[in-house]
Amino acid sequence: MSVKIRHRTAITEVEQIFFNPASSQRDGDYRVKLPAGAVMLDVAVSKRADQWMTGSAKPIAPAETLVTDGSFFQIGEGEFGALITALPPAAEIGVRMTYAQTLSDVGGRRLYRYPMSGGTRAGDFELNLRVLDANARLRSGWDGSWERLQFVVRKSDFLPLSDFVAEVFPAKADEPLFEVEKDPGDRASFLLSIPLQNVLRQVSGGGARATEPAVVFLLDMSASMDSSKIQVLKTAFASLFEKLGDKTRVAVFVLRGDVTPLDAEGLAPMHEKRRKNFLEAISRLNPAGATDLGLAIEKATVLIPNGEGMILYVGDGQPSRGPMISAQLASRLAMSSPAPLFTSIILGRPGQRNILEPLGRTWFVEEVGELSSRVIGLLQELESAAFKDIKVNLGPKVSRLTPARTPTAAPTDTLFLYGFSEKELPKSALITGFYATRPFSLEIPLSPTVTSDVSVLRKLWAASRLKDLIARGSGFEAIAQLALEHQMITPYTGYSFVYSGQNPDNTQIPSSIYQEIPRLPEYEFAGLRNLPPSSVSGLSLPDLAPPVQDFSIETYYRILLANDDRREAVDQCYQRKAVFAPMAGGVVTFEFTVDIDGRWKKIERKSATITDAGILACIERALRLAPPLPAPPMGQPVTFTHAFSFASSGQVLPQECSALSRAYIEDRKRAWRQKMPLGGSAYQAENLWKSAEAACELESWTDRRAFLEIMMQKMTDVRQKLAFALLLAPEGTAVSMFIREHILRNVKTPDEARWVVQHLSLHGGQLFGAFLVELDRWYEKDGKKLTPEAVSTGVLEIAQKWQRLDPNNAALTLFVMQAAIRAGLPDIALRWGSELLSRNDLTAGQREQVAELFMTMKQPILAQLAISTSVEMAPHDPWTRKRLGDFYRRHGLHEDASAEYAFLAWLLPQAPEPQVLIAETFLTRGNWELGLQTYEHLLQKQSFTVARHLFALRLAQLSGRPEIPPAQLRARVRRNGLLDDTGSVL
DSSP states (O other): OEEEEETTEEEEEEEEEEEEOSSSOEEEEEEEEOOTTOEEEEEEEEEETTEEEEOEEEEEEEESSOOSSEEEEEEETTEEEEEEEEEOTTEEEEEEEEEEEEOOEETTEEEEEEOOTTOOOEEEEEEEEEEOSTTOEEEESSOOEEETTEEEEEEEEEOOOSOEEEEEEOSSOSSOEEEEESSOTTEEEEEEEEEHHHHHHHHHSSSOOBOOOEEEEEEEOSTTSOHHHHHHHHHHHHHHHHHOOTTSEEEEEEEESEEEESSSSOSEEOOHHHHHHHHHHHHHOOOOSOOOHHHHHHHHHHHSGGGOSEEEEEEOSOOOSSOOSHHHHHHHHTTSSSOOEEEEEEESOOOSOOTTGGGSEEEEEOSHHHHHHHHHHHHHHHTBOOEEEEEEEOOTTEEEEESSOEEEEOTTOEEEEEEEEESSOOSEEEEEEEETTEEEEEEEEOOEEEESOHHHHHHHHHHHHHHHHHHTTOOHHHHHHHHHHTTOOOSSEEEEEOSSSOOOSSEEEEHHHHTTSOOOOOBSOTTOTTSOBGGGOOOOOOOOOOOOOOOOHHHHHHHHHHSHHHHHHHHHHHHHHHTTSOOOOEEEEEEEEEOTTSOEEEEEEEEESOOOHHHHHHHHHHHHHSOOOOOOTTSSOEEEEEEEEEOOOOSOSOOOOOGGGGSOHHHHHHHHHHHSOTTOOHHHHHHHHHHHHHTTOOOSHHHHHHHHHHHHHHOOSHHHHHHHHHHTGGGOHHHHHHHHHHHHTTOOSHHHHHHHHHHTTTTOHHHHHHHHHHHHHHHHHTGGGSOHHHHHHHHHHHHHHHHTTOTTOHHHHHHHHHHHHHTTOHHHHHHHHHHHHTOSOOOHHHHHHHHHHHHHTTOHHHHHHHHHHHHHHSTTOHHHHHHHHHHHHHTTOHHHHHHHHHHHHHHOTTOSHHHHHHHHHHHHTTOHHHHHHHHHHHHHHOOOHHHHHHHHHHHHHHTTOTTSOHHHHHHHHHHTTGGGGHHHHO
């Protein structure tokens, strides 16, 4: 590797030589991660001796087979990959890449780091580093020698245990540096770097001023947060609350339907009693409701005085109510001047660009330790005052300056700005912004320094410009055009390598890798960029009638005995011996009698093909100690037989673990992606699960979750996902719940929604259908003879007996709630309604019924929490939005109804119906002027007969009101031509 450091820019060229020991051609899979902020300049590949081919940038496209010699592409933030095809047998293959990075001045030095720690063993390693600044000194912890003004390190059979780090001590540090290209012509590209330590000395007269940190936590506990994310959030903040000192001013808001504070103290220091209350409150919360992030930011911004603090959001980054695009959220943050720092920590892997990135720094974490350390690090940064909203003005001759604005920066940071100057170079720079909540303005003189690294300057400018475009939400065309013009690698473009033969128009990438590349959301309508991206749309679940079939309680009991919680103890009796000696398997049949209270009345073994007395005795003991079955709803003992089958154990433990089981999780995930084809079947995924499990690759829950995420992404048919859930049901509750949650959160079409409801029995299934039949029989036989009060009580008793068979059956639970209210027992309804709040598998109608029942019980907060959960699960489903707006309007919540109808109009900008709903809501709440104006604007844009007739009807209804002048109504009638079609209106 060769490193050249000139001023504050380091250019690194890395040449790696690999050897293919096989006697045949094979494909090579390459991965590399650059230092933070580094920009890839070019990449070359060599498959023949000293014949290097440089890649050319093209739009990326998925392909099952590559016809080129290789592809180089971006797979994450600073992470790149390559696929090099047909590596020559028993020969060397080379990869050469060049990248540039900027170096900040910290304490009079510039730190250069080359990441190597944890890398693989290298046969030979050589590093050449040269500093091109006059009178600069160099220091490194690695042993090396000076050869021809270069620092050289050579090693053989080298296993890197640490990164290579070099410190450069320039003759002048912490001063602005204005680098301009040599021989520019009419337009000169430049790089302006301004150490903020120098700015700090002039605006504050000294070092960083310590401030009392203030932070407002926004904790997302909405329904879209799955169980694993909720567990990470709760565990991390339970530990964090214990560590927070009494000098930190803290406020905590929970986003759960509404935005509610965790206590009434506001922004206040942490003390022991408050810490205990926080821990108790957060432990009791379960996910439910929608996410109104705009309202949360608004409340937090108002709470922080003079913007002197930080808003820290932790969640999945998916708002579902209120503002839902970056610009709208930023407007809430700008209510304070200066605005407080905004930082978001997203629970999960980086995927598509998050809408919170333009608001401030965004981090992605998956584990408890990652979340805790990230929050603690941010609080430590907050202890010193920071710069905010920094802007640099270089005069009218400078164009295409990037970045245009720096939202936040620490006093130890260095600003790097790129742009072009027309003919005359600027003599000074005006820096404005806020420091320690006080505005400042500082003009600094500029003295140009000529540089010959013109191509590097232009690529650094292009990289910064691409970040601006991405932060603004620019579409594919703008980003790809700039990337292709400057030969940049982005989520949309990559390098293609061709020695000879076909040269396609795209950079071909295997479909399995293409699917994982984080891209901007793909908008459904290119001309309407304010519409929601189709890639994040979802549908609510429809209401279907349960199947009405003959129901057998005996069959239902057999299903319960085969479930994991009861079957596990029985299987352990067999597996304890089968692990150490091959077993032929067999079947053991028992006869059971369940008493009227659900307890075992009889357990008798009828037959067995397994002869081991120890196993048989263990099975019988496990059955007697198992939890009792639900009581028979008919009130009579039930006798039935059930057979437990055990498969042949085959190979016995111990077995050999694969080499992949000792690899990093990222390497395992890459291998799993390649093994599972896109659009694969449930049986393929099950076989891969069994193979990985046998090879010790799924030892921890982190491993299993990563495997399941890949399999669910690869299976594009929801029916295959549902079958996969059934095949992996014996693997335990955690696996089943993870697959179930993934399916429920990724319903895309009406057909998929129907399949999910039917397969998962969300309509109540056969059990609910049998209950309705039994209830009809009871009413015809006995219920007709009773008083209405006695009928209500009897219905409740019958419903409760059937619900005990399956307490998780939402349809039965909802029926129990309704029966309890009719029987005058609202406490029972309230208890079961609270249980349903945290469920994410309710259909749209069930969720609305829960909300209506809460309103009947005078619980409006719980009702809004229940109904808003529907939009959290399907934020861009128009019917879900309309259902929510209708609910608010029915109950007089006209402001909320208007907000939902306005969002519906945003979803469907060409449809007239949302405008009619908005107009009707205005009229209902008494705002007749806005209601009539909405009707008029709608009729001016398009002809909609229903709207025209409703408009005429509302005008007629408003006539005669003393507060409305008749002349205005007559003018509206004439202006809109309503007299021309009086007959059709009538």
